[in-house]
Amino acid sequence: MQPLIRSVLDGFNVCIFAYGQTGSGKTYTMSGPNVLSEKSVGVNYRALNDLFNLQAQRKGTINYEISVQMIEIYNEQVRDLLQDSGNRKLEIRNTSQKGLAVPDASIVPVTSTSDVAELMNQGQKNRVVGSTAINDRSSRSHSCLTVHVQGHDLTSGTILRACMHLVDLAGSERVDKSEVVGDRLKEALYINKSLSALGDVIASLAQKNSHVPYRNSKLTQLLQDSLGGQAKTLMFVHISPEPDVVNETISTLKFAERVASVELGAAKANKEGGEVRELKEQIAWLKAALVKKEGEPENIQSTQSSPNIYGINKGNATPVFRKNRQPMEDVGNLEVRNNATPTQKALKFDIPGSGILVEHNSPNSVKNCWVDNAAVGDNQFENSNSVREQEPNLTTHTLLPNLFYQRYTPGPQRGRVESIPSQESDEFNGVTNSCSSDQDMVMSSSGRKVVGITNGGVSNKKKPRAKNDNNMTTRSTNPTCKSPPQSQKRLQTPVRSSVQKTPTKNGKQLLSGTDGRRTPSGKTNTVK
Numbered sequence: 351m352q353p354l355i356r357s358v359l360d361g362f363n364v365c366i367f368a369y370g371q372t373g374s375g376k377t378y379t380m381s382g383p384n385v386l387s388e389k390s391v392g393v394n395y396r397a398l399n400d401l402f403n404l405q406a407q408r409k410g411t412i413n414y415e416i417s418v419q420m421i422e423i424y425n426e427q428v429r430d431l432l433q434d435s436g437n438r439k440l441e442i443r444n445t446s447q448k449g450l451a452v453p454d455a456s457i458v459p460v461t462s463t464s465d466v467a468e469l470m471n472q473g474q475k476n477r478v479v480g481s482t483a484i485n486d487r488s489s490r491s492h493s494c495l496t497v498h499v500q501g502h503d504l505t506s507g508t509i510l511r512a513c514m515h516l517v518d519l520a521g522s523e524r525v526d527k528s529e530v531v532g533d534r535l536k537e538a539l540y541i542n543k544s545l546s547a548l549g550d551v552i553a554s555l556a557q558k559n560s561h562v563p564y565r566n567s568k569l570t571q572l573l574q575d576s577l578g579g580q581a582k583t584l585m586f587v588h589i590s591p592e593p594d595v596v597n598e599t600i601s602t603l604k605f606a607e608r609v610a611s612v613e614l615g616a617a618k619a620n621k622e623g624g625e626v627r628e629l630k631e632q633i634a635w636l637k638a639a640l641v642k643k644e645g646e647p648e649n650i651q652s653t654q655s656s657p658n659i660y661g662i663n664k665g666n667a668t669p670v671f672r673k674n675r676q677p678m679e680d681v682g683n684l685e686v687r688n689n690a691t692p693t694q695k696a697l698k699f700d701i702p703g704s705g706i707l708v709e710h711n712s713p714n715s716v717k718n719c720w721v722d723n724a725a726v727g728d729n730q731f732e733n734s735n736s737v738r739e740q741e742p743n744l745t746t747h748t749l750l751p752n753l754f755y756q757r758y759t760p761g762p763q764r765g766r767v768e769s770i771p772s773q774e775s776d777e778f779n780g781v782t783n784s785c786s787s788d789q790d791m792v793m794s795s796s797g798r799k800v801v802g803i804t805n806g807g808v809s810n811k812k813k814p815r816a817k818n819d820n821n822m823t824t825r826s827t828n829p830t831c832k833s834p835p836q837s838q839k840r841l842q843t844p845v846r847s848s849v850q851k852t853p854t855k856n857g858k859q860l861l862s863g864t865d866g867r868r869t870p871s872g873k874t875n876t877v878k
């Protein structure tokens with residue numbers, strides 16, 4: 351795992367996740383047992399420990415700012431695990447201007463492993479768990495701890511950004527075996543449905559389909575970058591030694607085989623030099639100037655008659671450029687749409703040869719701009735229906751665990767219409783960052799930073815804060831800021847066999863505190 355952690359600090363996105371049927375030991379792997387010792391700590395803790403150790407080793411060369419978010423996906427709703435009160439539904443925005451997949455979730459600056467362990471402990475308590483016949487503290491949600499890293503190379507001035515998802519998936523379950531009813535049944539159906547969507551995505555990637563159905567579930571939307579982007583991904587596969595679950599075990603192993611066959615090419619680091627950063631800042635400056643101008647009544651009138659009203663093409667609206675910088679009039683092709691809707695008002699920047707930013711407003715360009723690294727036809731765009739809010743079909747999904755594993759065998763891809771959430775429209779001019787997905791689309795904002803964090807390993811936990819004031823910078827598709835291909839990306843799938851089915855997942859304690867975790871109703875389970 352250490353090479354992966356090193357990769358995070360080198361600017362690569364990393365995802366480590368645990369997969370397997372319910373009760374097979376995923377939470378145990380990721381978080382460790384109820385009572386932790388130095389040897390028994392889980393993957394999350396080890397990963398963070400390695401991260402901070404490496405950070406300390408690089409002190410003086412690279413300054414890192416590290417912050418974390420922790421969310422869960424429960425019944426297709428994204429919830430903030432670092433907020434003790436309120437179950438506000440959050441949105442996943444793959445093209446968020448703030449550069450975060452879940453921009454409204456709390457983001458907490460951290461400076462040591464104990465900071466993160468404390469937050470993980472808090473998050474675990476807030477996570478939805480419930481008792482089933484298979485696991486008396488079964489995770490009823492997918493949880494994701496995301497570590498955001500921003501590094502400033504003191505020698506070269508390069509800025510690098512990366513994020514690491516540490517995901518504990520909810521377990522697939524045969525609802526006849528887990529004997530769940532009511533809310534537990536509903537949860538199980540949502541879990542199976544999202545794992546089925548994960549299977550579809552993996553199958554699509556393995557077959558190298560041009561369209562990958564990331565948007566069929568919140569889980570695949572969240573993991574989009576890690577599964578099909580430029581990240582490095584490690585999956586732990588869990589199987590139970592129980593003879594009566596041999597079918598599930600075989601299905602799980604087939605899934606692992608399928609995942610291991612996915613090859614996505616070289617992972618890419620998210621680094622940008624000073625030149626690219628300055629260009630991005632200029633673009634941001636120009637956009638801000640344009641928005642301001644558009645707000646002025648006389649210019650709104652003029653916009654409809656002339657796209658050049660701001661005189662930007664003539665160079666009189668440019669920010670201070672360096673003397674060796676090509677002025678914007680030479681770069682050209684700055685125009686204002688006459689038919690822009692309030693949410694789509696934006697410049698089209700087309701900087702020939704630079705590859706810095708291309709934004710268009712036609713259906714075709716939508717296709718090019720935001721979709722899942724995959725082509726989506728115009729018909730799909732126009733006819734798209736949101737599937738997110740649909741309740742799972744109880745009849746169909748009762749049989750899901752077997753069915754969805756069977757889907758992974760090679761075969762013709764089923765037709766599928768992707769949903770295009772309406773909020774995405776205002777993201778067309780958004781920023782893509784290391785954790786976001788639209789690699790073909792780049793935006794920028796100057797001075798984006800996670801709030802000040804100092805290095806040094808001294809525990810200095812800050813209160814969770816609203817994400818609105820957080821800024822993460824972006825990644826450019828400009829060839830100049832891309833690193834040369836690194837290691838070939840291939841999903842790694844160690845198989846970990848759990849101990850015998852033991853419904854005794856009591857009183858999980860991460861580092862401190864032994865409180866129970868929140869139930870779906872919001873109550874806290876008492877530790878047994």
Ligand SMILES: Nc1ncnc2c1ncn2[C@@H]1O[C@H](COP(=O)(O)OP(=O)(O)OP(=O)(O)O)[C@@H](O)[C@H]1O
Nearest residue numbers: 372373374375376377378485488489521848854855
């Ligand atoms: N390697 C292990 N050593 C000892 N106990 C283990 C191990 N793996 C799992 N267990 C125990 O098995 C039980 C189930 O494990 P766990 O809750 O991690 O499963 P899970 O896959 O996360 O289940 P679910 O999907 O229902 O949340 C727990 O009591 C846990 O302590």
